[in-house]
Amino acid sequence: xxxxxxxxxxxxxxxxxxxxxxxxxxxxxxxxxxxxxxxxxxxxxxxxxxxxxxxxxxxxxxxxxxxxxxxxxxxxxxxxxxxxxxxxxxxxxxxxxxxxxxxxxxxxxxxxxxxxxxxxxxxxxxxxxxxxxxxxxxxxxxxxxxxxxxxxxxxxxxxxxxxxxxxxxxxxxxxxxxxxxxxxxxxxxxxxxxxxxxxxxxxxxxxxxxxxxxxxxxxxxxxxxxxxxxxxxxxxxxxxxxxxxxxxxxxxxxxxxxxxxxxxxxxxxxxxxxxxxxxxxxxxxxxxxxxxxxxxxxxxxxxxxxxxxxxxxxx
Amino acid sequence: xxxxxxxxxxxxxxxxxxxxxxxxxxxxxxxxxxxxxxxxxxxxxxxxxxxxxxxxxxxxxxxxxxxxxxxxxxxxxxxxxxxxxxxxxxxxxxxxxxxxxxxxxxxxxxxxxxxxxxxxxxxxxxxxxxxxxxxxxxxxxxxxxxxxxxxxxxxxxxxxxxxxxxxxxxxxxxxxxxxxxxxxxxxxxxxxxxxxxxxxxxxxxxxxxxxxxxxxxxxxxxxxxxxxxxxxxxxxxxxxxxxxxxxxxxxxxxxxxxxxxxxxxxxxxxxxxxxxxxxxxxxxxxxxxxxxxxxxxxxxxxxxxxxxxxxxxxx
Numbered sequence: 001x002x003x004x005x006x007x008x009x010x011x012x013x014x015x016x017x018x019x020x021x022x023x024x025x026x027x028x029x030x031x032x033x034x035x036x037x038x039x040x041x042x043x044x045x046x047x048x049x050x051x052x053x054x055x056x057x058x059x060x061x062x063x064x065x066x067x068x069x070x071x072x073x074x075x076x077x078x079x080x081x082x083x084x085x086x087x088x089x090x091x092x093x094x095x096x097x098x099x100x101x102x103x104x105x106x107x108x109x110x111x112x113x114x115x116x117x118x119x120x121x122x123x124x125x126x127x128x129x130x131x132x133x134x135x136x137x138x139x140x141x142x143x144x145x146x147x148x149x150x151x152x153x154x155x156x157x158x159x160x161x162x163x164x165x166x167x168x169x170x171x172x173x174x175x176x177x178x179x180x181x182x183x184x185x186x187x188x189x190x191x192x193x194x195x196x197x198x199x200x201x202x203x204x205x206x207x208x209x210x211x212x213x214x215x216x217x218x219x220x221x222x223x224x225x226x227x228x229x230x231x232x233x234x235x236x237x238x239x240x241x242x243x244x245x246x247x248x249x250x251x252x253x254x255x256x257x258x259x260x261x262x263x264x265x266x267x268x269x270x271x272x273x274x275x276x277x278x279x280x281x282x283x284x285x286x287x288x289x290x291x292x293x294x295x296x297x298x299x300x301x302x303x304x305x306x307x308x309x310x311x312x313x314x315x
Numbered sequence: 316x317x318x319x320x321x322x323x324x325x326x327x328x329x330x331x332x333x334x335x336x337x338x339x340x341x342x343x344x345x346x347x348x349x350x351x352x353x354x355x356x357x358x359x360x361x362x363x364x365x366x367x368x369x370x371x372x373x374x375x376x377x378x379x380x381x382x383x384x385x386x387x388x389x390x391x392x393x394x395x396x397x398x399x400x401x402x403x404x405x406x407x408x409x410x411x412x413x414x415x416x417x418x419x420x421x422x423x424x425x426x427x428x429x430x431x432x433x434x435x436x437x438x439x440x441x442x443x444x445x446x447x448x449x450x451x452x453x454x455x456x457x458x459x460x461x462x463x464x465x466x467x468x469x470x471x472x473x474x475x476x477x478x479x480x481x482x483x484x485x486x487x488x489x490x491x492x493x494x495x496x497x498x499x500x501x502x503x504x505x506x507x508x509x510x511x512x513x514x515x516x517x518x519x520x521x522x523x524x525x526x527x528x529x530x531x532x533x534x535x536x537x538x539x540x541x542x543x544x545x546x547x548x549x550x551x552x553x554x555x556x557x558x559x560x561x562x563x564x565x566x567x568x569x570x571x572x573x574x575x576x577x578x579x580x581x582x583x584x585x586x587x588x589x590x591x592x593x594x595x596x597x598x599x600x601x602x603x604x605x606x607x608x609x610x611x612x613x614x615x616x617x618x619x620x621x622x623x624x625x626x627x628x629x630x
Binding site for chain 1: 476482485488499502561562
């Protein structure tokens with residue numbers, strides 16, 4: 001296992017063939033955008049490449065895969081993108097955990113096991129690294145690739161709003177807009193469209209909001225029963241995590257989402273440098289300083305109690 | 316009255332002194348950001364300049380005026396920024412309507428009366444024009460100026476989300492972030508902070524939502540009574556206009572806001588090229604294709620009826 005530079009990663013990719021590209025579970029815009037951008041790029045170089053996704057690709061991202069079809073080949077080289085830990089590979093972990101050749105990621109908390117690890121935590125999105133990497137590889141950025149990169153960058157920065165955004169993020173956005181990326185359509189899909197079911201879910205979630213630590217911590221939750229009552233799927237759940245942190249005075253916004261396996265998926269978003277990654281590490285999770293996650297087993301009351309107790313220590 | 320280029324506008328500003336800079340009524344991030352950016356810039360050139368605001372500056376924009384204090388001088392040159400029509404000057408109209416020397420704007424529907432008119436409708440924000448103008452004037456972009464420009468650009472593009480965003484918008488954002496602009500703070504104030512009163516207002520507004528034209532038109536409203544019940548002021552009202560257009564299938568989102576003077580302030584946001592400016596022109600208003608406004612006198616039921624009748628013709 002060795003840490004490598006972006007230039008070394010570019011060389012590795014240029015020198016190999018027959019790629020499987022792995023995404024993280026509960027796939028989001030960044031892991032999917034990074035994976036399909038890299039896949040399309042490798043194919044433009046005449047190489048074989050497939051993307052392996054754990055779980056279903058949310059339907060709103062179908063535009064990413066319009067020009068994708070699975071290729072038939074024997075895999076020689078495995079790359080993971082935007083995957084911070086082996087466990088986040090989900091159902092892909094078993095098959096791939098001992099044969100990842102290259103890990104490309106932007107999580108400071110990265111703990112992957114791979115032959116080569118290329119992490120740049122200064123990048124707002126894994127897709128930002130992929131873009132710089134593709135330029136180093138002298139790949140021509142097609143519109144499909146531009147759309148993938150834009151999707152990763154825009155979704156991981158909340159459309160250039162979060163503190164992880166940098167001048168480089170905007171430079172890349174400008175470049176790929178000039179290359180014809182469909183940013184208007186992508187923004188509309190990811191930031192400007194709510195189904196009526198999602199609207200109802202948001203209103204229901206607002207009703208669950210409770211404040212702790214003198215208003216510095218806000219918690220919301222969704223239960224399986226709520227999701228069932230509204231016919232809400234993954235698409236309706238997206239973006240809920242950003243709600244509690246937005247309230248004035250809140251330094252830590254916690255979103256709990258009940259899953260079928262008896263756990264709650266917990267998303268933590270913080271302001272003012274409160275360390276969400278440390279907080280989540282306490283529960284076996286991790287991520288970024290201002291945006292992290294973990295999974296906790298238990299019923300609603302218990303999981304909420306554990307989270308509040310930990311928040312009270314911190315705030 | 317003559318249309319002039321940006322270079323000519325730069326020359327005019329460099330050659331004159333003792334400026335009053337006018338903003339539009341219900342001042343928003345773009346008119347304020349543009350005005351204070353220009354004011355700070357003229358002052359760095361050793362000139363006298365004051366900003367004239369119609370109405371109160373929303374408290375959340377107080378960071379724009381931290382280093383501003385009114386200067387004492389006799390005005391020689393009047394500039395309007397982001398003002399599309401004389402009537403939008405509000406209480407400033409009477410004093411200035413016949414003595415505006417330069418109008419700088421980005422509204423395609425601009426109908427101002429001024430000696431010199433510099434309009435670039437390809438710019439997402441008036442602040443985008445101001446930035447290019449200041450560079451043409453060889454002004455050093457201080458952090459205060461950068462913060463003003465970022466405020467104008469980010470608020471008028473919904474943080475780089477709306478279709479008016481261009482590669483140039485992102486290039487400018489990158490440049491002013493490199494110049495030290497406090498984009499994280501500005502984003503947090505404008506896009507990531509909701510007072511509890513605003514949260515309550517949003518929930519109340521969701522309850523007013525009605526759909527017309529087979530779901531293609533969504534209308535929401537706030538009344539004075541609702542605003543009073545929640546103790547909601549201008550700050551709580553901001554951003555409501557973006558709510559109805561977000562619903563899946565909606566091509567025209569209409570937001571009605573009751574004002575003290577017996578009118579409703581109407582904001583129209585559209586998708587798929589539906590012309591909001593034409594729609595609002597029918598009621599004496601105007602703006603951009605996807606975002607326009609007008610004021611209509613009457614009670615809730617009447618104004619709503621007029622709007623729906625017009626929407627049904629269009630959709």
